[in-house]
Structure formats: structure tokens, C-alpha cells
Amino acid sequence: MFSLARAHANGNRYLLLLGSDILLRERGIVSALRTYPGPVIGMSESPATSSANRFFDHVLTADYYDAGQALAAVEAFERETGLRPDTVVPIIEMTVHVSVAIAGHYGLPTLSDACLARVRDKHTMKVAFEEAGVPCARHRLFSTLPQLRAAADELTFPLVLKPRDFAGNVGTIKVNDPSELPAAFDYCRNSLLEIAPTYNFADGRYQAEEFVAATHEVSVEVANHEGQRAVLAVTSKSKAGAPYFTEKGQLIPSPDSDNEALRQVALDACAALLIDRGLAHVEVLVNGDKLSVVEVAARPGGDGIMDLIDRVYGYSPYDIHIASYRGVMDKLPDLPRQPRGIGATVFLKAPAGTVAEVHTVNELTSQEVALYTIAKVGDWSRPQTSYLARDGLLECFEYGQPDEQDPVAFQARVDELAKIRADQLFTVTETAPEEGR
Incomplete structure (x- = not known):
């Protein structure tokens, strides 16, 4: 366990960060450690299974998808040490309701129950959109x-x-x-x-x-704080076709970044759902001047989007997310809209079959800044239908001004690199296991 000195200096308080131990969310830990004056504590059913947990000051043992179990762990820790949370920050989708339960118990800033009811159920979400005039299916x-x-x-x-x-x-x-x-x-x-x-x-x-016909889909990353809202970035999504529409990757800045109607629809969607704290991830279908909001998540965007914003715009969105949940901001900061480069993530797909070997790639191009494997030996490389089919990830970034960048050409280069890396990383056999991954 960490030294209690920082906790005592901070009034026996700590920041509880939920869901930042998984791949592509780890930079939330960096932000919390950088901006919070006391201990930063995580939570995990099996703390030893994620290397990211090594960076927390302490990790509570509990299932952070289970609100009752998570709150019980926080209360037990308080009885043992005298330490109480003064901020509870959700990073991934299934920790949002848990953060509300724990923060509500301790009287801390969090999303309202009315907001939670709208953001965690796609039906009540769509009803709220319809009532507010937000375009949706x-x-x-x-x-x-x-x-x-x-x-x-x-x-x-x-x-x-x-x-x-x-x-x-x-x-x-x-x-x-x-x-x-x-x-x-x-x-x-x-x-x-x-x-x-x-x-x-x-x-x-x-x-x-x-079904809403659209030429493409984007996500709009929105910062919310006590009635204030601002767009951080617009992200272009690389999607597989029908019938599953699987997300294959993300690109920032999107060619739609200056679409003011799109930006306003995203702000209106957050207002309709009563999101008044932290970051939100708004997914929108685009067909010319016709827009349709697919859904909104009241947490930072996944798939490495926060890391792309950091590289492209030069600031960490997690800083804003955490500051809002801490309640230490009077207003949202002015956010830069001028990118200093272009970045993309793309998920790797091994050929169909059972993964027999996972290799190491030692030489990367100057554009490649991260290469991760998800699939393990013995896994079945299932069809590309959802996030469960991801076998690895490649992240690329290139410095340059917008008039020097071609997003379509950059995405094509990244996609080609991803195919090459997948072939280098994975050896598969045609034999399928009895149960797929």
C-alpha cells in the first residue's frame, strides 16, 4: 500500500478512478496522478492481471461493474484506513452507474439519477432525443x-x-x-x-x-460542466459494412471538424440527456446536411480517441474530465481547434482460425507510435462483428498543418500498415476451437 502521508495531507481523501486499467484508457491514470494532490486509487477484481494497476497508489479488490460490491469495497477500505473518496471518476461505460452509486453515498459531485436513467438505456435515450428535437432514428x-x-x-x-x-x-x-x-x-x-x-x-x-442511410459516421467528443458544454474534437470512424457496422478505427481531425451544425447537434444531445459533468462521446450519422444521433456515452470516448486528441491538439482530455468530477473548475477552458498533425487508430484483424503464434515486430515506421496485441495463442479469430473480434491495435501520428494533410490518404496508409502488421504478428491454423473467443 502507498504511504499514507499524501492522504493525510489531503484530509484523508483520495481520488477513485474506475476503468482506467484497461487498454487505451491508461492515460487517465497519468492525468489523475498529475492533477490530483492526493492518492489515486483504482479498483479491480484481479489487481495483478493488469500491468496498468502498478501505477495506482493502491487498488481496491472488487468488481467495478457491480455497484453494490464496489461501494462495499470502498466502505471496507474506509473502516480499515480512515480514508474516504472525495472524487469518483468513471472512465469506461459500465463504470458510470457505479461512480454514481459511490459518489451519491458520499455526497460527491456526480451525474444525476435522471441523467443516469437516460444515458444507460438506449430506449430512454432515444425518447429524450425525440422530446428535445434531436434527430435520431x-x-x-x-x-x-x-x-x-x-x-x-x-x-x-x-x-x-x-x-x-x-x-x-x-x-x-x-x-x-x-x-x-x-x-x-x-x-x-x-x-x-x-x-x-x-x-x-x-x-x-x-x-x-x-436504418438511417448515411455516407459516414463520426463521433463528437464533448466536455460538460455544470451547464456549460464545448466540443473537444470530431472523430471520423472507419466502419465495416452491413450487417454489423463494426468500428475498425478512428481518425482525428475529421474532415467534419468545422461542421457547425454537427457540433451543435452533439451539444444538444448532451443537454437532452442532462449530462452536466465530464466528457461525453456522441456518435452521429452524416448524410450531407442530414444528421442522426446514434447514441451518447457519458464518459470519455474509447478506442484511443483521448490519446489521439492529446497528440493532435496538445492537451489531455482526461484533465478536463477529472477536473469536472472534482468540481474544481469555474468554467470550461478554451480548447484549441488548430491541429498540429493527424492521427489514427486501427484495430488489427488476424486471418480466420485459431491463433497458433503471436510474434514480435521490432521495426516500425516513423508514423507508427503504438502497436499492441490483444489476441493470445489459442484464441479464435472470430468474424469482425463487434469489439470482441479485435486482435490488436495500431496507432499512427504525423505532424503537419491541415492544408498539408490528406485524411483519406493518411487513413489508407494506416489501413495498409495494419494489414501488414497483422500478417507479421499472427500465425493462425484453420482448426477452430470448440468454443470461440
């Missing part, structure tokens, strides 16, 4: 196949099915006509049930949305 709820058929009768095909409680494309699938409903229902439900034990999800919570 029409939708209906279903739990069973007969209910799905009835819901489809009230909508216009094509449709998109998805679980109400999760992100990362898990269970998302396009349906072109009524004949595809049974297979699509099975896919949506089975995908959710695969991860349900990890997150305590319940069966039967799904929705169908009308």
Missing part, C-alpha cells in the same frame, strides 16, 4: 421474436437490431426484410447473452431502429 422495443415482428410492423425496413444496455457493436445487426427477422433476433440475443454474465445484463432488453 424511430425505434420500438422487443423482448421476444413475436414482439419483434409486431415492432417491425410499425417501422419501415431496413431495420437495425441492438441490445438496449451495451455498446461496442455487440448484438447490432441490420435486417433488410421480414424474412431475416428470426436469424437476426437469434444473433442479437445470443450476442448479448455471451457477455451478460460479465456485466449482469438481463435478457429481453432489445430495440429495433429504422
